[in-house]
Amino acid sequence: MSENSYIYAVARIRTKEMQLLNASFLEQLLAAPDEAQCLRLLQERGWGSGSAEEVLTQEHQKTWDLIAELVGDMSVFDVFLYQNDYHNLKAAVKEACTAGKHPGIYMQQGTVPYTRIQKAVEGRNFSLLPERMRVVAEKAMNTLLHTRDGQLCDCIIDKAALEAIEQAGKDSKEELLALYGELVVVTADIKTAVRAQKTGKDRAFLERSLASCDTLDIVALTDAALTGFSAICSYLEKTPYAEAVPELKVSAAAFERWCDNLLIHRIHPQLHNPFGIGPLAAYILARESEIKTVRIILSGKRNDLSEASIRERVRETYV
Structure with missing residues (x-):
């Protein structure tokens, strides 16, 4: 895609950024008495109508329809869809x-129709899959057939997904996409290490599950997880992710929120970038984040959670 085309695309994205939900509007949603009122407020902001799930699905599709309109080759954003493939x-x-x-x-x-994945697995014709998925598909299939261990199957595929995301980010030569790939792996590795420590998993499990990345030493993280939660925290305090430690000590939900907020913080400079694919990629991530936040609020209202309880889970906004 030409530089001039990106300039036009970024200009369009700038107008769309003005429609993103800000902190003030999220306060209105939090103050709403119930889910129905939240949906009315969202509709007034230009969101779709219908049930909560229908509205969220519509908004997700709107994002990708817009990007498809602006960018001829959508494959540059495939890295955002790899998790769905796996x-x-x-x-x-x-x-x-x-x-x-x-x-x-x-x-x-x-990036791959799920029906093709079904067909490849059912017929054990893994050549129907992209090259990056063939080996792991066969390995996971054989593992589940021979061991009936669903968790082991999940570990194999989850690690392959992380490795594919990390590599795709690097291969893109786009700074923001590489950053996205790195942060996806980092946050997944930390979550896995903490869960493994709490459930008493062994070294073999951690080695099967943790994916390599540039900003964490997974050998050191593995050793820490086998030592104890305090050791994980001590290790992380020596990394660029020291701010995760207080959140981990609060709860898993607090850490999840920190992970999402970290990504928003790191993409925020794209609001001032007039060129390239970065602002478009950041807009996709910002939209996904606000849809997740709206889902959290709607779910909380539906289940009669207190405003304070819902607020603890709300993510920071891009604008």
């Missing part, structure tokens, strides 16, 4: 190893 691979492998069909378990948007 989720669908897990679903297909487990479906193939059990009786019956479960269509509701698949995600619609990915």
Whole structure:
């Protein structure tokens, strides 16, 4: 895509950024008495109508429709969809190893149609898959068939997904996409290490699960997880992710929120970048973040959670 085309695309994105939800509007949602009122407020802001899930799905699709309109080659953003591909691979492998069909378990948007993944796994014709997925698909399938260990199957596919995201970010030669890939792996590795420590997993599990990245030493993280939670915190305090430690000490939910906020903080400079693919990629991530936040608020209202309880889970905004 030419530089001039990017200039036009970024100009369009600047107008769309003005429609992103800000902190003030989120306060209105938090103060709303129920889910129905939240949906009315969102509709007044130009969001769709229908049930909560229908509205969120519509908004997700709007984002990708806009990007498709602005960018001729959508493959540059494939890295954002890899997690869906590997989720669908897990679903297909487990479906193939059990009786019956479960269509509701698949995600619609990915770089590979989920029906092709189904067909490849069912027929064990892994050549139907992209090269990056072939080996892991066969390995996961054989593992589940021979061990019936669903968690081991998940570990194999999850690690492959992280490695694919990290590599795709680097291969893109785009700073923001490389940053995205790195942060996805970092936050996943920290979550895995903490869960493994709390559940008493062994070194073999950690070695199967943690994916390499540039800003964490996964050998040191593995050693820390095998030592104890305090050791994990001590290790992280020596890394660029020291700010994660207080959140980990609060709760898993607090850490999840910190992870999402970290990404928003790191992409924020794209608001002032007039060129390139960065502002478009940042807009996609900002939209995904605000949709997640709205989902959290709507779910909280639906389940009669207190405003304070919902507020603890709300993510920071891009604008």
